Amino acid sequence: xxxxxxxxxxxxxxxxxxxxxxxxxxxxxxxxxxxxxxxxxxxxxxxxxxxxxxxxxxxxxxxxxxxxxxxxxxxxxxxxxxxxxxxxxxxxxxxxxxxxxxxxxxxxxxxxxxxxxxxxxxxxxxxxxxxxxxxxxxxxxxxxxxxxxxxxxxxxxxxxxxxxxxxxxxxxxxxxxxxxxxxxxxxxxxxxxxxxxxxxxxxxxxxxxxxxxxxxxxxxxxxxxxxxxxxxxxxxxxxxxxxxxxxxxxxxxxxxxxxxxxxxxxxxxxxxxxxxxxxxxxxxxxxxxxxxxxxxxxxxxxxxxxxxxxxxxxxxxxxxxxxxxxxxxxxxxxxxxxxxxxxxxxxxxxxxxxxxxxxxxxxxxxxxxxxxxxxxxxxxxxxxxxxxxxxxxxxxxxxxxxxxxxxxxxxxxxxxxxxxxxxxxxxxxxxxxxxxxxxxxxxxxxxxxxxxxxxxxxxxxxxxxxxxxxxxxxxxxxxxxxxxxxxxxxxxxxxxxxxxxxxxxxxxxxxxxxxxxxxxxxxxxxxxxxxxxx
Numbered sequence: 390x391x392x393x394x395x396x397x398x399x400x401x402x403x404x405x406x407x408x409x410x411x412x413x414x415x416x417x418x419x420x421x422x423x424x425x426x427x428x429x430x431x432x433x434x435x436x437x438x439x440x441x442x443x444x445x446x447x448x449x450x451x452x453x454x455x456x457x458x459x460x461x462x463x464x465x466x467x468x469x470x471x472x473x474x475x476x477x478x479x480x481x482x483x484x485x486x487x488x489x490x491x492x493x494x495x496x497x498x499x500x501x502x503x504x505x506x507x508x509x510x511x512x513x514x515x516x517x518x519x520x521x522x523x524x525x526x527x528x529x530x531x532x533x534x535x536x537x538x539x540x541x542x543x544x545x546x547x548x549x550x551x552x553x554x555x556x557x558x559x560x561x562x563x564x565x566x567x568x569x570x571x572x573x574x575x576x577x578x579x580x581x582x583x584x585x586x587x588x589x590x591x592x593x594x595x596x597x598x599x600x601x602x603x604x605x606x607x608x609x610x611x612x613x614x615x616x617x618x619x620x621x622x623x624x625x626x627x628x629x630x631x632x633x634x635x636x637x638x639x640x641x642x643x644x645x646x647x648x649x650x651x652x653x654x655x656x657x658x659x660x661x662x663x664x665x666x667x668x669x670x671x672x673x674x675x676x677x678x679x680x681x682x683x684x685x686x687x688x689x690x691x692x693x694x695x696x697x698x699x700x701x702x703x704x705x706x707x708x709x710x711x712x713x714x715x716x717x718x719x720x721x722x723x724x725x726x727x728x729x730x731x732x733x734x735x736x737x738x739x740x741x742x743x744x745x746x747x748x749x750x751x752x753x754x755x756x757x758x759x760x761x762x763x764x765x766x767x768x769x770x771x772x773x774x775x776x777x778x779x780x781x782x783x784x785x786x787x788x789x790x791x792x793x794x795x796x797x798x799x800x801x802x803x804x805x806x807x808x809x810x811x812x813x814x815x816x817x818x819x820x821x822x823x824x825x826x827x828x829x830x831x832x833x834x835x836x837x838x839x840x841x842x843x844x845x846x847x848x849x850x851x852x853x854x855x856x857x858x859x860x861x862x863x864x865x866x867x868x869x870x871x872x873x874x875x876x877x878x879x880x881x882x883x884x885x886x887x888x889x890x891x892x893x894x895x896x897x898x899x900x901x902x903x904x905x906x907x908x909x910x911x912x913x914x915x916x917x918x919x920x921x922x923x
Contacts, residue, residue: 407515407742408508413444414460415629416612418473419622424630425465445631447605450518450750450757451740451785459605462630467597467638470626474568474595475644477623484565484593488544495543495590498618499536502529505614512606513578514741518750518786519704521742524579531883532583532611538883539591542904546592551912559914565593566671566909567646570639572632572660573608574652575601575752576707576808582608584898585649586625592907595624597645599636601652603752605629632656640664647671647907651709653806654847654892673896673906675709675888677806678849681842682712682878683817683864685855686720693717693854694728697812700852700878702736702790705748706810707756709893710850712878714803715814716838722816726775726794729814733776733790750786751809757786760809767793767802767811777810798844806847817841835860839867848890852878871897 414421424442444458462470478484483491502509509532510524519528548561571585578600589596600608612627628635636656640648640663647670650660654676664670682700684693700712717725741749751757757780764778777791788810796803796813803813817837842851842864852874853864865873871889874880881887881899888897896906 407511410457410512410606412606412609412613413457414442414609415462415466415470416609416625416627417466417470418626419616421609421613422460424460424462425469426461426463445602447516447603448753449515450752451515453754453785456515456606459609459629462599462628462635464634464638466628466630467599467635467642470597470628471568471642471644473623474597474626477621478565478568478595481595481621481623483595483621483624486593488546488591491591491593492540492543494619495536495540495587498615498620499533499540501614501618502533502536502611505610506530509579509607509610512610513604514749516604516606517575517578517752518741520746520749522744528577528579532579534883535580535583535587536590539587539904542588542901543591546904546908548910551914553914556917557914558917559912562911562913563905563908564911566907567594568644569594569596569907570642570645570648571596571598572636572639572648572650572652573598573600575603576704576709578604578607579611581651582611584903585651586611588904589649589907590620590624591904594907596626597639598625598627599632599639600627600629602629602631637663641667643668645670647673649673649896649906651675651898653677654894657894671906674894675896675898676849676892676894677808677847678709678711678889678893679714679804679806679845679847680710680712680850680852680870681714681716681845681868682852683838683842683854684715684717684721684725685838685853685857685860686718687856688721688854688876690721690724691728693721694725694732696852696854696878698729698732698736698790701812702733702748702810703879705751705788706760707752707808708879709806709808710872710879711808712852713807713812714842714845715812716817716841717814718834718838719816719818726814729792730776733792736790738781738787738789748787748790748810751788752786754786756808757788760788760807760811763802763805763807763809763811764791767796767800767813770797770800770802772796772800772802772813775814798841804845815841835863839864842868846892849888849893850874 443461445461446455506529514521551559573581640660657674657676739746772793773795775792777789781787791811848870850872851868851870886897886900886902
């Protein structure tokens with residue numbers, strides 16, 4: 390998610406000290422607590438010393454070394470968190486506050502985020518390998534901005550009076566959906582936390598957040614700040630742990646009314662199955678992508694190369710909407726390829742705390758090895774490496790910017806979401822200077838680009854670079870994707886809905902769509918005076 394709103398924080402990080410880790414336990418009902426499972430295990434073994442819950446390592450991807458041990462939540466802990474959230478929803482003040490009252494607390498929460506920008510950016514840096522400077526300028530302020538945006542909407546949730554064809558007075562109410570389970574990914578720990586938590590808070594919901602096991606640190610810090618801001622106990626609970634245990638418990642829990650998930654399509658399927666076989670809870674899924682960027686021959690080649698490279702290398706390619714399939718029209722293909730490789734070779738990898746670094750390490754060893762395995766597959770399938778394709782540095786999980794050519798549509802590297810700095814570069818036909826009587830060759834060229842762009846099971850995002858707005862409009866209306874960027878890429882705003890078509894999921898984050906999914910509509914009707922009982 391690039392080009393979000395920025396502040397004017399200084400770029401000099403040379404004297405920044407990485408903070409101590411303050412919060413490592415589960416946050417349930419307003420308190421930091423150990424996991425239940427480990428305490429039970431210790432009791433069964435007659436351990437007389439002070440018992441602590443089960444824990445797991447969170448690792449610094451810059452070095453591969455353990456940062457700290459984190460409480461490992463499981464089904465019992467999810468049960469406790471859901472019980473607290475259910476009590477807070479059914480009997481607590483949060484859903485019963487006016488929108489204005491909730492908004493005041495949310496704005497205080499946003500202020501606390503802004504006051505702790507450096508520490509939060511550092512936590513996401515050491516936990517996810519994200520650029521520290523980008524975190525200070527964009528990711529953490531964006532989290533605060535989401536709270537502010539939805540605070541502004543909290544007192545504007547209302548139904549409508551309905552016009553009836555019968556002697557009835559009827560109106561609708563919009564009510565919070567109830568207890569929500571948020572399962573968030575590791576690529577944007579803070580942004581994704583608040584893309585889900587902020588609108589759910591504004592709607593009056595209570596919730597359980599299950600952060601990715603790779604990146605639990607900032608979520609626990611956010612929980613601490615929520616309590617400081619005045620969010621009542623039980624409204625926001627954070628259960629750290631693994632997807633197959635804690636995440637599965639959230640998805641299948643009979644007392645959770647909705648699950649909102651961002652992550653892989655494979656896990657999204659499991660969440661839908663769990664929701665269907667439990668209490669038919671509502672589900673919102675923002676899933677994978679294999680997004681195309683189509684560059685026509687009237688585009689500025691230098692700017693196009695820069696956009697394409699940023700589209701795939703931003704956040705080291707760990708972006709669901711990354712421009713991983715780039716289609717370039719033949720007329721500029723040779724020049725574009727040359728500029729792209731020049732820029733890729735000049736791309737600076739290194740310590741994400743260095744303000745000159747443009748690419749940090751992949752989030753963990755598993756993702757690092759997955760990316761390298763896809764590069765091997767690409768070579769075996771007949772793709773040609775123009776640059777990159779290898780690990781970088783002597784420690785940590787760094788992968789060189791990688792560009793493949795000679796890529797066919799049926800290759801795995803062109804079809805699967807790699808979620809790393811790997812780009813497939815392909816070309817499509819030039820437009821001859823002739824036209825038929827009924828249908829221009831230009832149209833057939835545009836149709837080829839559209840057909841190839843749509844040749845994917847995913848439909849999250851797409852980009853179009855051209856000076857011809859007729860072409861841009863035609864392509865943008867024809868590509869089956871949830872967001873289309875024309876002459877830009879990865880630009881987002883808090884008010885712009887974001888989500889996918891096809892196997893990229895359903896439901897929307899951001900904007901008022903991101904709020905409405907946490908509300909349900911109730912119709913209330915009464916017979917008018919002197920009308921018969923109906």
